[in-house]
Amino acid sequence: MEEEEEDYMSDAFINSLQDVRPGMSMPRRVKECYEKEEKHKEANIKNRQQKLKDVEKEKRDTKLNEALGNENKGFALLQKMGYKKGQALGKKGRSGIGHEEMKKRKAEENLESYRRKIQMRKHDEEQAADDFRMRMKSKREEIRLKADLSKSQRACMLLDGQKSISTPREAWYWPKMNEQEADEEADEETEEDEDLVEEELSMMKTWNRTAQGILQKITTDHESTIIEIFGKCIIPGLLRAKILTAINIAHI
Template identity: 55%
Template sequence: MPMLRRTKEVFKKEEKQKEANERSRQKSIKEQEKEQRDTVLNIALGNENKGFAMLQKMGYKSGQPLGKSGKGIVEPIPLNITTGRSGLGHEEMKKRKAEENLENYRRKMHMRKQAEEQTADLFKLRLKTKQEQLQVKRDLVKSQKACQQLDMQKGLESPKEMWFWLQPEEEKEDDVDAEEEEEKEEDEFDVSDSEKLIMLTAYLREEHLYCIWCGTTYDDKEDLSSNCPGDTFADHE
């Protein structure tokens, strides 16, 4: 169903966007810290630094290797810095917390999706029921018209049952547009119409060898049994 497909796509986009925003925020913080650290480390030590001042008193000059032999290192040993001001284990705890938050968010989205699907299933079930009601009414009117015509062809002046023939007030219902019928509020299935349809179609098949869904009068019962798919609307779909 298009509505469900769009809902799923929205959920996926929301999850991806949230993950991307979190990664972007973490990246931005780390980049700022790295820029500040690199700026400080790239500034050479001056005379105000006590350690550097002591080296100068011993004859050291900037850019000169360390040691009496002059073979020592020129550049300072690189620093292995841990970013952040938290204690040991804090990063792991923060990562675990972020994963829990993400899992909670996904669980919430899953529950929302299930609620949407259940609502859609109920809507489809109600729509199907209304369509079945309308189909029964249409088939009943069709059967009544066919019964009246076939009975009169056999010389009958009145129906076997009063409702076997279409009554004048019922003819108006047949002229109502199908779309307008679907908009009417019909909360309960019309059982009486369903039972009438079963009885009337059985009468048409038995007395006239006629099937309303085939729209055919068969030669005999064997012909009807062999060539008609069945005695219900569903058999002819």
């Protein structure tokens, strides 16, 4: 009896075959060792790349710190264009052409304007002092005239009393009774007012000279000189503010 041919399409043929998987199955420990070795190789490659970058950076910095010699064609060309050794490349300032001159001229104009204001203020202060002096002089003359009139009236009343005259020929020949005491007090106050006026005028002159002297120094001396002056004399708050303003303008 002839052997029957195997049916390659049947399940029996498939089940009779051995289960052979591709590759080899490795133990877990061997697999971990293999992964560690791969990671170690990758780390070595990265370290070599990093070291190479450090070496390149060090060489680059060394070359950049070295000055170019005259044999360098580019350096020789820069020297012909006006470059000097040790000078930085590029523009020094950010201002445009003529801006610095305009800024300097503006500062000089501001300083000159401030000087004119100081001169005008000085003239106004002198004028105010003269006006004050004239007013006080007129007031003193008026007080003196009243005192002379009062003395004359008292003298007339005294002479008329010696002649037993009880009524003056004119009412204004004699002082009024309530004005007589006031005139006596006015004589005493006149001398005190004159001393007070002279003292005020002297104080105004002193402060004016102090202010002008300090403001004059501002345009010629340093700020340390002004501070030194502040330590030597007492200066009012308004004058101190003027001086500090002048310092700021002088330093523009």
